[in-house]
Amino acid sequence: MPEPVTGEESNSDKVYPNSPLVEVVCEIRFPWDLAVECQRDAFHRAVKKEFPCIFIPSPEPGQPLATRPYRFESVDTVAGVMIAVDKFAYYEKQYQHHEKFIEEFLRLADVFSRIFELDELSRVGWRYINVIPFSRENGILPIRRFLNLGVALPEGVSDEFENLNMVLISRAQGGTITTKFQSLMRPEDKQEAFLLDFDFAMTEGLRFSGLAGYVKRAHDCTRDLFEKLITDEYRRYLRGEAII
DSSP, rough: OTTTTTBBBBOOOOOOOTTOOEEEEEEEEOSSSSSHHHHHHHHHHHHTTTTTEOOOOOBTTTGGGGGSEEEEOOOEEEEEEEEEEEEEEEEESOOOOOHHHHHHHHHHHHHHHHHTOEEEEEEEEEEEEEEEEEBBBBBBBBBHHBBOOEEEEEEOSSOOSSEEEEEEEEEEETTTEEEEEEEEEETTTTEEEEEEEEEEEEEESGGGGHHHHHHHHHHHHHHHHHHBBHHHHHHHHHHHHHOO
16 A cells, blocks of 8 residues: 555656555544444444445454444445544545545544544554565566565575565654565465555554644655665556566
């Protein structure tokens, strides 16, 4: 899940023509507030014109139902909001550009904050979910074509992987970034693909009044990581200049 980051084209307001981005999510969390549980209808009325579709969460073992978000989605299913007693999030599945996305997120977060009087935040998160189709080369994952990913292995153990599933949690500017990288099969067309999932998070000293700055920092950090991680060959493909 831009400028350029996980899909955004460098020095442009456009998304890469061959962007792998399938979803972008920006989320805030806050101390439990039962007003959200009791008055979620007030928020939905405020955004019902854009997000009329209501999806009610199902229970999950070991997880309080109040923490399972209600989802309000657009009729075309390409964007929506999620709310629960401790969180608010906005997501897009047809991402246009980070500035437009941030503007819409801040607008909706402001509506939410005015209804529920948010002040203290416990987390600000920014997530990019990318799905990168590939074809195997002699049965091996062609990681080097797409990513500058180095893994140090013991002598005698090959770094030519048949399958991969890894999670890295790293410190970043003012927070942490969780990177999930795995090979999978897309269920809709049985095409193999890499899942490249970034989740940047800040958790210290957060106030709603500083939200715009936090979100910009989260975007910039994720942008830098994506651009450093992809190969020049894959970047040319994203720009429509080459075939992989």
